[in-house]
Amino acid sequence: MHRRLLVVLVPLAVLLVAALGVPLSVTVAEREMQETYVDQLNDVGRFASLADTALSTGRTEALQLELTRYHELYGIPVAVIDTSGTVLLGPAGAYQEAARAEPALPRIVTAALAGARSEPSWEWAPWNDSALVVAEPVGRDSEVVGAVVTISDLSKTRERILVRWARLAGLGLLPLLALAAVAWPVSAWVLRPVRKLDAATSRISAGDLTIRADAEAGPVELRRLAESFNTMMDAVENAVQRQRAFVSDASHQLRNPLTSLRLAVESLEPHLRPESDGRQVYDIAVDELKAMQRMLNSLQASARMESMRTASPVDLDAVLATRVERWRALTATAGQTLAVDVPPGLRLLEPPGGLGSVLDELISNALRLSEARLVEVTARVVPDDAGAGHGGASAAGGVVTIAVRDDGQGIDVSERPQALRRFWRSPRHQNVSGTGLGLAICADLVGAAGGELRLEDGLPRPDGAGHGFAAVVALPAVPRVVSSSGDAVPSPV
Numbered sequence: 001m002h003r004r005l006l007v008v009l010v011p012l013a014v015l016l017v018a019a020l021g022v023p024l025s026v027t028v029a030e031r032e033m034q035e036t037y038v039d040q041l042n043d044v045g046r047f048a049s050l051a052d053t054a055l056s057t058g059r060t061e062a063l064q065l066e067l068t069r070y071h072e073l074y075g076i077p078v079a080v081i082d083t084s085g086t087v088l089l090g091p092a093g094a095y096q097e098a099a100r101a102e103p104a105l106p107r108i109v110t111a112a113l114a115g116a117r118s119e120p121s122w123e124w125a126p127w128n129d130s131a132l133v134v135a136e137p138v139g140r141d142s143e144v145v146g147a148v149v150t151i152s153d154l155s156k157t158r159e160r161i162l163v164r165w166a167r168l169a170g171l172g173l174l175p176l177l178a179l180a181a182v183a184w185p186v187s188a189w190v191l192r193p194v195r196k197l198d199a200a201t202s203r204i205s206a207g208d209l210t211i212r213a214d215a216e217a218g219p220v221e222l223r224r225l226a227e228s229f230n231t232m233m234d235a236v237e238n239a240v241q242r243q244r245a246f247v248s249d250a251s252h253q254l255r256n257p258l259t260s261l262r263l264a265v266e267s268l269e270p271h272l273r274p275e276s277d278g279r280q281v282y283d284i285a286v287d288e289l290k291a292m293q294r295m296l297n298s299l300q301a302s303a304r305m306e307s308m309r310t311a312s313p314v315d316l317d318a319v320l321a322t323r324v325e326r327w328r329a330l331t332a333t334a335g336q337t338l339a340v341d342v343p344p345g346l347r348l349l350e351p352p353g354g355l356g357s358v359l360d361e362l363i364s365n366a367l368r369l370s371e372a373r374l375v376e377v378t379a380r381v382v383p384d385d386a387g388a389g390h391g392g393a394s395a396a397g398g399v400v401t402i403a404v405r406d407d408g409q410g411i412d413v414s415e416r417p418q419a420l421r422r423f424w425r426s427p428r429h430q431n432v433s434g435t436g437l438g439l440a441i442c443a444d445l446v447g448a449a450g451g452e453l454r455l456e457d458g459l460p461r462p463d464g465a466g467h468g469f470a471a472v473v474a475l476p477a478v479p480r481v482v483s484s485s486g487d488a489v490p491s492p493v
Contacts, residue, residue: 009179009183010176010179010180010183013175013176013179014176017172017175017176020172021168021169021172024168025164025165025168028161028164028165028168029161029164029165032157032160032161032164033154033157033161036132036152036154036157037132037134040076040132040134040150040152041117041134041136043070043078043150044078044134044135044136044148044149044150045136047063047066047067047078047080047136047148048136048137048138048147048148050063050066051063051080051089051138051146051148052138052139052145054089055080055088055138055145055146060088060089063080063089064089064090067079067080067089067090067091068090068091071090071091071094075153076150076151076152076153077090077091077094077095077097077098077150077151078090078091078095078148078149078150079091079092079095079148079149080138080146080147080148081109081146081147081149082145082146083113083144083145083146085109088146095149095151098131098151099151101131102130102131102133102151104130104133105133105149105151108133108134108135108149109135109147109149111135112135112136112137112147112149113137113144113146113147114137114144115137115140115144116137117135117136117137128158129155130154131151131152131153131154132150132151132152132154133149133150133151133152134149134150134152135147135148135149135150136148192217192218193214193217193218193219193222193223193226194218194222196213196214196217197213197214197222197225197226197229200212200213200214200229204233209233209236209237209240210237211233212229212230212233213226213229213230214226215227215230258289258292261289262286262289262290265282265285265286265289266286268282269282311349311350311351311352311448311449311450312349312350313347313348313349313350313478314347314348314349314350314355315345315346315347316342316346316347316348316355316379316400316402317342317344317345317346319350319354319355319356319359320340320342322356323356323359323360324338324340327363327375327377330363330367331367331375334367335373336367336372336373336374336375337373337374337375338375338376338377339374339375339376339377340376340377340378341376341377341378341379342377342378342379342402343379343380346379346381346400346477347477347478347479348400348475348476348477348478349449349450349451349475349476349477349478350449350475351445351446351448351449351451351475352445352448352449353445355473355475357445358442358445358446358473359377359402359404359473361438361439361441361442362404362442362471362473363375363377363404364438365438365439365469365471366404366406366408366469369408369409369469370406370408370409370410370458370468370469371408371409372406372407372408372409372458372459372468372469373407373408373462374406374407374459375404375405375406376403376404376405376406376459377402377403377404378402378403378405379400379401379402379403380400380401381398381399381400381401381477382398382399382400382401382474383398398477399451399474399475399476399477400474400475400476400477401472401473401474402472402473402475403456403470403471403472403473404470404471404472405458405459405468405469405470406458406459406468406469406470407458407459407460407461407462407467407468408458408461408468408469409468409469410457410458410461410466410467410468410469411455411469416455419439419455420439420440420443420453420455421440439453439455439471442471442473446473446474446475449475449476450475450476451473451474451475451476452473452474453471453472453473453474454471454472454474455469455470455471455472456470456471456472457470458470
């Protein structure tokens with residue numbers, strides 16, 4: 001925001017300075033040129049008066065010495081010419097050499113011989129190298145007998161113009177620098193309410209619905225926006241809380257009647273004949289009641305976990321240390337093998353409800369649904385530049401991906417998007433205990449931490465017929481900051 005504000009303000013300031021500076025620069029240049037022209041005009045006017053007297057009396061020696069001395073002193077060739085253009089007095093060689101480089105001289109001399117005083121050429125631009133030609137007629141009206149002509153080099157005048165322009169540019173640059181120096185803290189102060197509102201929306205997008213914007217500071221428009229935003233968030237939080245409360249209360253209220261119903265049904269078992277049709281109906285009823293109880297337990301667990309919406313950093317080593325031995329025992333009981341390949345030192349953002357709960361669900365799915373022989377847990381770091389590679393404690397930023405793969409049945413590619421929806425179950429798993437909520441809840445929790453849960457191909461099957469199932473959890477990596485003592489400490493989040 002600071003840069004955008006400066007991008008708008010600085011060009012406007014540059015245009016304003018240019019609008020004031022360019023006319024002022026032209027005025028300065030014209031003034032310098034005018035002063036030079038007036039000085040030359042005064043000199044040729046004096047020489048013309050002396051030449052009129054010298055030519056009429058025939059005493060030209062003193063004027064010749066003065067013209068020569070003037071050329072030596074100022075480097076400006078000055079000559080008295082007759083009506084044919086012949087040099088009568090002055091340094092003829094220097095005058096003729098300078099005259100050859102000035103295409104405008106014949107026009108100015110012709111006007112002077114006709115009795116008209118020459119006008120300045122205004123060729124003051126620094127990149128122009130033409131000289132200033134000034135001619136004054138000798139004599140009056142029809143008695144003009146010649147003209148006094150000076151050819152002045154304007155290089156020093158143009159140098160003075162450039163120096164004045166440089167000073168003006170420096171003076172014009174000062175307000176621009178002052179504007180840039182003042183605009184940055186001022187824009188930070190002006191945009192502070194916007195940054196606070198942006199920070200609040202970021203926290204809310206991360207799942208913290210308790211955050212509210214500051215409606216007491218900033219311009220009136222932003223205060224009204226913050227008030228409207230807070231009112232909207234109050235409504236959203238109330239709606240979400242009512243929804244969670246309804247799910248939790250409904251599950252709790254249904255638990256007792258369902259438990260009583262199950263006890264009543266199971267109490268009928270002693271009164272059933274072993275080979276009667278009632279035994280089959282009884283078994284179906286008990287299985288359905290057990291499925292309903294699992295569904296209620298899942299709904300209550302979902303409500304509890306979704307109520308925890310704050311993600312926090314966690315060491316993957318600490319999570320695995322409390323889980324791996326339990327996973328090995330479960331896989332060994334099921335006749336399966338667990339392989340864990342996770343580099344040490346990985347630190348990542350933990351989903352609400354805990355990363356361990358998410359991994360427990362993924363391992364449970366692999367044990368119950370895949371009929372796999374091998375379950376593999378791997379982790380790696382994908383840096384910010386999208387270059388994949390295993391990382392450790394030195395990994396800075398990027399994403400940590402944790403994959404749970406098996407070599408079992410897998411899920412068809414067409415079914416993978418549906419597998420992340422609530423209550424969806426594959427037709428192959430209808431007779432396997434489950435609620436269809438596990439993957440959906442895990443995907444929501446991982447998304448709340450800024451991550452993603454993807455379903456991919458797993459390990460190759462032992463019979464070579466395709467691949468098993470893989471659930472990949474991608475979560476933001478939390479870099480470690482090296483302290484002054486050389487120890488790695490977690491960076492703040």
